[in-house]
Every structure is written in C-alpha cells, then in structure tokens.
Amino acid sequence: MIASIQGKVAATGRDHVIITTGGIGYRVFVPFPTLERVDSTGETFLHTTLIVREDSLTLFGFATTDEREVFDILLSVNGVGPKLALAILSTLSLDSLRNAVVGERAEILTRVPGIGKKTAQKILIELKDKLKFGLDTAPVSAFDDINSDVLDALVALGYSIVEAQTAIQSLPADAPQNVEDRVRMALGYFA
16 A cells, blocks of 8 residues: 655646656646645655556545545445545535535535536435544534525636635635625635
8 A cells, every 4th residue: 555655746737746756657646736736846745545446556645634534435435436536625625525514515516527416415425424523513614505606606707616615715704795795805815
C-alpha cells in the first residue's frame, strides 16, 4: 500500500498530477481542490490511496488525511467507484458533503456529475452510519434555500461548485437574506 508520495511536480492535467520521485514519474489522480493547491513548479506531498484492479494500479492523492478518509469511506458505498468518489470530492467541499449528510439534503449530491436522485439518497443513507462526526454535528454552514439559489447563480456565471461554496461560506453572518445581495457579496469574494 502506498500511503503517501512526495516529489517534484513534473506536470499537471485536468484531474491528475505527475510526481517524480526516485527517477520514476507517478500519475496521481486528485480532486479539484487538491489540484488547485499543488505547486506546479515545486515539490509536493500527497496522502494517497492505491486502487488495485485486475488490469490496473491507480493512485489517488489528497492534500489532507480527511479527504483521503472520506474518499475511502465513499468507496465503501455500493455503486460508488473511485472516479465517482473523486468527482464528489472535486465538486463538493468536505463541509458541503457533511452538511448534505447531516441535513439529509440529496439535492446537494445531485449537483455532482453522474449522481442522480436515487444514487444521492443511497449515498446519504450509507454515509450517515459511516462518516464519523464529532460533538459538533450541526452543519458548519447550513445550505438553506437562499444559499442554494446563490450557489446556482454563481455556477451559472461560470464558477465551479467548490469556488461558489467557498464564496458563500465567506459571507458574513449578518449578510442580507435576499439572493441578489448575497450573489453580489459573493462576487466580491472573487475580486
């Protein structure tokens, strides 16, 4: 089992990085938030999971052990393979996934490409027992209907779901409760 990798970033792709260490280049598939954190000109360290199949050995890398742990938990859900688990982590932040599970909000999971309503319900049911939450099981930032509308507006403007969620989470607690003002304030995050 390869638990981590450290080396020089030789190249980056849409969903992977190539890390050279010991004269060997390893293709490591990573979620979008991890890809954004990788210094494409320097050295990097990733926590990894190796998936062994009959016809391939595939390495998946993560910036944090929490991301790797959630990836492994997602793989234990019947019908969720490595590519879908990676898509979930590329589309939703860990907080958003946690909010979806705690609040039983399947519509948050359906934003992930490849997940329909039935699959989202199944994932929520299975994750409820598998994800471990601390004493603070209340959602970090509840994704109510207003925030969902703001998220949809930001995505329609071309931002990724992860970027939109980060902008929404940066809104102050006393932010106005109408969609237009919240979108305007969220756009200020990108300025």
